[in-house]
Amino acid sequence: MTGMKKKAAIIGGGVIGGGWAARFLLNGWDVAIVDPDPQAERKIGEVLANARRALPALYDRALPPEGRLSWHDDMADAVADADWVQESVPETLTLKHKVLGRLSAMAPAHAVIGSSTSGFKPSELNAEGARAIVAHPFNPVYLLPLIELVGEAETCTRASKLLRDVGCHPLTLRKEIEAHIADRLLEAVWRESLWLVKDGIATTEEIDEAIRMGFGIRWAQMGLFETYRIAGGEAGMKHFMSQFGPALSWPWTKLMDVPEFNDELVDLIASQSDAQSGHMSIRELERLRDDNIVGMLRALRRTKTGAGGVITAHEATLPAPVPGDLPGDLPVTGDRQVPTSWADYNGHMNDAEYLRAASDATDRFMEMIGADTDYIASGCSYFTVETHTRYLAEVHAGDRLRTTTQVIDGTGKRMHLFHRLVRGDGTLAATVEVMLLHMDLTTRATCNPEGIVAERLSRLAAAHADLPAEGSGRHVGQRSKPAVEPA
Structure with a gap:
């Protein structure tokens, strides 16, 4: 990656804001953070420690030198000279209106202002005069490449280029819609899963096993429609649709019938989740997750498939090793x-x-x-x-x-x-x-x-020819010095 060093301003830390900070920082950007939480430096510091351990492991070339990290109480100071401003405050529309309005007035005209919102549309975010686009990431932001972009076309185009420069895969929606694309799909699976637990059909662990032992791995490299196309055999997608299309009218789903979200259901889900994963701390689970993702992505990288193709393309932009002062x-x-x-x-x-x-x-x-x-x-x-x-x-x-x-x-x-x-x-x-x-x-x-x-x-x-090569020409078991025979 070439050119002048870029700067990102992260407004709101937490898991998502910290992940954004890590993604930019480890790709050589300067990063300014604003977060009123007195524990923000510690929390984001832990996210950065995980990112430093995991993100470079995806690549066989060294990432650029880290940018400069700074902390700010003044939002105007943080966004000065920023090329990207990312809002990751809590998912409350009135709060987002307030923050995005201030950012739109303070940030440089060329800066992309992105919101990490998982549900709100740009028309809702900008209802009171802001100029933000949706830039919705997935956790962990520093490893998973997908960023959903929604908003003004020219801004999304500029945002796409900047995101590719830090190894992301921007996906621009053709129209705005609540919860964008990925979360709408996830919500459908989530609702079905709640019913499966409530009706006593499966525990949280069994549902997770159904995903991670089967279609989760399959989806990671082909997605939904390509997977189903293969399921149709040589006849392809048309055959699959003709074979399984009628199932759409069968009573297989309760998606339109949502279980009451009461304390009883919450306690049931929480207790099963504790039994499933409570023996590990959150940080241990994060590191396990990161190691698993790295392993899977490196496997996908070898075939340039799915997210592995994004890593391969990004690695090609990293500087190749060059001679040093040796x-x-x-x-x-x-x-x-x-x-x-x-x-x-x-x-x-x-x-x-x-x-x-x-x-x-x-x-x-x-x-x-x-x-x-x-x-x-x-x-x-x-x-x-x-x-x-x-x-x-x-x-x-x-x-x-x-x-x-x-x-x-x-x-x-x-x-x-x-x-x-x-x-x-x-x-x-x-x-x-x-x-x-x-x-x-x-x-x-x-x-x-x-x-x-x-x-x-x-x-x-x-x-x-005249350089030393100590250790060359040796064989296994050869001593460093000749043995001294006794007199």
């Missing part, structure tokens, strides 16, 4: 935060993930010398034939991990690389030595590289 300007072939999924039962990075980090570095180095996807498509590539890893220091989930690559040998068919994996504190965590051979993908036999690949590899090998 001896001989060794190319930086990896710079990332270690995801929680790389940690093992000992709490540190699993052995296999060191090799994964080195493999990613090898791929990046191949791109740098011209052995990229186009080169592979032309019929040649490098295959790994041998590796040797030295584990020198612990690496934990959340650590910054930077990889540099030195060419030991680049003659003929061989590409002999020496990767150094360095923690964010400067500690050398591991070295991974890799021997690769250049291959003809048609004959599956070795061959010499030609052209720009051979030239760049030879040039880098010459530049790195």
